[in-house]
Amino acid sequence: MKKVSSLSELGFADDIHRTLFRPIQQAAPPSPTQRRTKISVIGAGNVGMAIAQTILTQDLTDELALVDAKPDKLQGEMLDLQHAAAFLPRTRILASPDYAVTANSDICIITAGARQIPGETRLNLLQRNLALFKEIVPPLARYSPGTLLLVVSNPVDVLTYIAWKLSGFPPNRVIGTGTNLDSSRFRFLLADHLEVNAQDVQAYMVGEHGDSSVALWSSMSVGGVPILSQLTNDKAVVEQGVLEKIRKAVVESAYEVIRLKGYTSWAIGYSAANLARSLLRDQHRIHPVSLLAKGFYGIPDDREVFLSLPAQLGRSGVLSVANIHLTDEEAARLRRSANTLWELQQKLDL
Numbered sequence: 001m002k003k004v005s006s007l008s009e010l011g012f013a014d015d016i017h018r019t020l021f022r023p024i025q026q027a028a029p030p031s032p033t034q035r036r037t038k039i040s041v042i043g044a045g046n047v048g049m050a051i052a053q054t055i056l057t058q059d060l061t062d063e064l065a066l067v068d069a070k071p072d073k074l075q076g077e078m079l080d081l082q083h084a085a086a087f088l089p090r091t092r093i094l095a096s097p098d099y100a101v102t103a104n105s106d107i108c109i110i111t112a113g114a115r116q117i118p119g120e121t122r123l124n125l126l127q128r129n130l131a132l133f134k135e136i137v138p139p140l141a142r143y144s145p146g147t148l149l150l151v152v153s154n155p156v157d158v159l160t161y162i163a164w165k166l167s168g169f170p171p172n173r174v175i176g177t178g179t180n181l182d183s184s185r186f187r188f189l190l191a192d193h194l195e196v197n198a199q200d201v202q203a204y205m206v207g208e209h210g211d212s213s214v215a216l217w218s219s220m221s222v223g224g225v226p227i228l229s230q231l232t233n234d235k236a237v238v239e240q241g242v243l244e245k246i247r248k249a250v251v252e253s254a255y256e257v258i259r260l261k262g263y264t265s266w267a268i269g270y271s272a273a274n275l276a277r278s279l280l281r282d283q284h285r286i287h288p289v290s291l292l293a294k295g296f297y298g299i300p301d302d303r304e305v306f307l308s309l310p311a312q313l314g315r316s317g318v319l320s321v322a323n324i325h326l327t328d329e330e331a332a333r334l335r336r337s338a339n340t341l342w343e344l345q346q347k348l349d350l
């Protein structure tokens, strides 16, 4: 892609830096351990750009590469972000429809693809986005054989499975944003109900990012206080009615935002950047993300499904899965969610 506004194109001499600054004496060459970090975002639509701008404002990487199939839109988005350079931490921003621009990425975040129209479910998008993933994943894996893949496009769990198969990567390096977003919506609604700060609410949604997601009531806590076990029996029954409404509201959230504004973007932007930080900075933080779930929580070993479980994330991807206590009902719901996804995968032409 033509690079607009390069110094040489504007008529500056290549050695302008030497004219303006005097090098210090006896400078050592850059240390080989000071490697630059690089994140690539595939798909410069609503979601891709929300993720890109959150990554930039949070100073998460040295280089940000954008890829999209529409060259003019891509160029426009790149320039628009570059023009904010005076207000942002220094990040080199690149863009091209050619996957070579993603070479040597630490994380590739895939957001390209069809999105739901009002009333459509995430699973309706599968066939359209499967075809795109066959174009997108192989070049990403070729240009960055050591990268982590973070899948956002929907249906995110099945597409994470597809990305795993198409990349040939070990499963710990292929992750879906999964219910990290649903859990944030859950925490927001619980915090509102309990009149506390959402960051003090510990509560997970697990399973499918979508209609069969599972709320883990039994492990919810606020500031370390377990919520349900703290209540008397009578109160717990009343509270469970409210909590069930909250769970339904979480599942409905995306549909409501899509009905109102046509798409969702800001919350997934923060969710993906939150995951990128834990991965790139080796934070060992726990996030509910979509991972290869076979063998965990009673999901049979022969079921190669990706769905969200609370996992510890670090520089090499998924480090471990947290052993949270699930009630029998929660475990049964999780297995049903796994079955829904597994049955869908059986129909795929990979």
Ligand SMILES: NC(=O)C1=CN([C@@H]2O[C@H](COP(=O)(O)OP(=O)(O)OC[C@H]3O[C@@H](n4cnc5c(N)ncnc54)[C@H](O)[C@@H]3O)[C@@H](O)[C@H]2O)C=CC1
Pocket: 042, 043, 044, 045, 046, 047, 048, 067, 068, 069, 070, 111, 112, 113, 114, 115, 116, 125, 129, 132, 135, 136, 151, 152, 153, 154, 155, 156, 177, 178, 181, 209, 263, 264, 265, 268
């Ligand atoms: N997992 C989650 O929590 C969320 C997932 N999503 C999903 O993210 C995806 C993107 O949504 P939006 O950004 O709103 O859609 P959008 O339509 O605004 O953007 C999609 C972009 O993908 C690009 N694209 C299409 N084919 C491509 C290809 N072969 N290579 C490169 N780029 C290509 C398009 O040109 C477009 O710019 C959808 O599948 C949506 O359902 C959206 C919100 C939350």
Ligand SMILES: CC(=O)C(=O)O
Pocket: 122, 154, 181, 254, 264, 268
């Ligand atoms: C669209 C979508 O998956 C979400 O906002 O949850």
